[in-house]
Amino acid sequence: MKITKVRTRVFEWKGHTVPPTAHFCSNAMDELWDKGDSMGTFRFHGWTVVEIETDNGLVGLGNVALAPRIAKAIIDQYLAPLIIGQDPFDYEYLWQRMYRSTHAWGRKGIGMAAISGVDIAIWDIMGKAVGKPVFKLLGGRTKDKIPCYASKLYRTDLKGMQEEAQSYLDQGFTAMKMRFGYGPRDGVTGVRANLDSVAAVREVIGEDIDLMLECYMGWNLDYAKRMLPKLERFQPRWLEEPVIADDIDGYAELNQLTSIPISGGEHEFTHYGFRQLLEKRAVSVIQYDTNRVGGITAARKINALAEAFSVPVIPHAGQMHNYHLTMSSLASPMSEYFPVHDVEIGNELFYYIFKGDPEPVNGFIDLDEETPGLGLELNSDYFDQFNIIE
Numbered sequence: 139m140k141i142t143k144v145r146t147r148v149f150e151w152k153g154h155t156v157p158p159t160a161h162f163c164s165n166a167m168d169e170l171w172d173k174g175d176s177m178g179t180f181r182f183h184g185w186t187v188v189e190i191e192t193d194n195g196l197v198g199l200g201n202v203a204l205a206p207r208i209a210k211a212i213i214d215q216y217l218a219p220l221i222i223g224q225d226p227f228d229y230e231y232l233w234q235r236m237y238r239s240t241h242a243w244g245r246k247g248i249g250m251a252a253i254s255g256v257d258i259a260i261w262d263i264m265g266k267a268v269g270k271p272v273f274k275l276l277g278g279r280t281k282d283k284i285p286c287y288a289s290k291l292y293r294t295d296l297k298g299m300q301e302e303a304q305s306y307l308d309q310g311f312t313a314m315k316m317r318f319g320y321g322p323r324d325g326v327t328g329v330r331a332n333l334d335s336v337a338a339v340r341e342v343i344g345e346d347i348d349l350m351l352e353c354y355m356g357w358n359l360d361y362a363k364r365m366l367p368k369l370e371r372f373q374p375r376w377l378e379e380p381v382i383a384d385d386i387d388g389y390a391e392l393n394q395l396t397s398i399p400i401s402g403g404e405h406e407f408t409h410y411g412f413r414q415l416l417e418k419r420a421v422s423v424i425q426y427d428t429n430r431v432g433g434i435t436a437a438r439k440i441n442a443l444a445e446a447f448s449v450p451v452i453p454h455a456g457q458m459h460n461y462h463l464t465m466s467s468l469a470s471p472m473s474e475y476f477p478v479h480d481v482e483i484g485n486e487l488f489y490y491i492f493k494g495d496p497e498p499v500n501g502f503i504d505l506d507e508e509t510p511g512l513g514l515e516l517n518s519d520y521f522d523q524f525n526i527i528e
């Protein structure tokens with residue numbers, strides 16, 4: 139079997155979006171004095187869709203969620219020529235070919251995200267070629283079903299957050315993640331506002347539900363050191379990305395500071411990046427996203443490393459490209475799940491572009507044993523709401 143064609147399309151949402159309110163989610167721009175839209179940095183309203191065709195008529199589907207127009211250009215100009223004419227089952231060779239030939243500029247960030255999109259499509263082809271779901275190629279089922287945590291709870295008014303938390307309990311979730319809205323520049327009142335939001339959610343969910351806390355890199359080391367002891371009484375399952383992704387020593391310091399596990403890796407790349415995080419004991423939970431980290435070929439290596447370090451892997455976002463790895467790895471106890479809603483920050487856009495992602499039932503998702511490949515197809519129902527760039 140040979141790869142004959144690589145097609146990339148950018149899907150840019152032009153439909154209705156829910157505007158974020160102030161202090162919706164702390165983020166890496168918060169430290170800067172900025173007159174602009176401080177929420178702009180973490181809205182993702184576009185996606186790159188990768189379709190790889192083979193000479194026996196198979197089409198593999200991959201995706202990239204970061205800087206979609208750039209990802210498309212990288213795939214079209216640099217990666218497609220490296221894989222056309224090649225056998226998709228040579229996935230490790232192809233990964234190394236893409237990785238090494240773009241090494242001067244592509245090791246981390248959007249270069250690796252583009253490689254990820256291609257690699258995901260290659261795994262989809264392999265599954266379709268042998269008539270098996272991708273998790274079967276990765277070792278098979280290690281769990282009956284995958285427990286999921288509901289991930290939204292952006293910082294709005296406390297009553298609204300409480301109602302939202304209650305709705306996840308009603309749907310059967312036993313774990314959920316909330317976002318902080320305030321950081322170092324918001325002073326003592328911001329500290330109080332952050333603590334109040336966790337107290338409000340805990341009040342509704344009680345002590346027997348896992349609660350994850352997300353900073354999205356909106357704090358700094360000093361602020362995080364002051365916040366962590368104050369958060370201990372809420373017994374969070376983890377505190378996520380307290381500082382920017384490059385401050386690995388900061389993560390390591392925070393991870394030893396209190397009983398609260400520090401999570402990260404959503405903005406880290408390849409097994410080399412994760413070796414550093416693991417060796418420094420910088421994170422207690424790993425959160426790569428397969429569509430950034432280097433695809434399934436890199437993610438499975440990270441799973442092996444994490445297993446040896448006894449650090450759980452709970453990938454960013456859930457979604458099919460991650461679920462297959464979670465299903466097949468003992469290192470992965472759980473998945474993130476974005477409850478479907480109107481287009482807000484863009485995480486939910488995945489469901490408007492693809493269909494096939496499983497719906498959680500009582501807080502668990504399952505993968506079908508019979509559907510070959512990743513189990514995704516394009517969802518043409520919403521095509522007219524996108525600007526589609528070929």
Ligand SMILES: O=C(O)[C@H](O)[C@H](O)[C@@H](O)CO
Nearest residue numbers: 163180289354454455485
């Ligand atoms: O962990 C996450 O789910 C991500 O950090 C968020 O989706 C991010 O996009 C900020 O909301």
Ligand SMILES: [Mg+2]
Nearest residue numbers: 352378379404
């Ligand atoms: Mg996160």
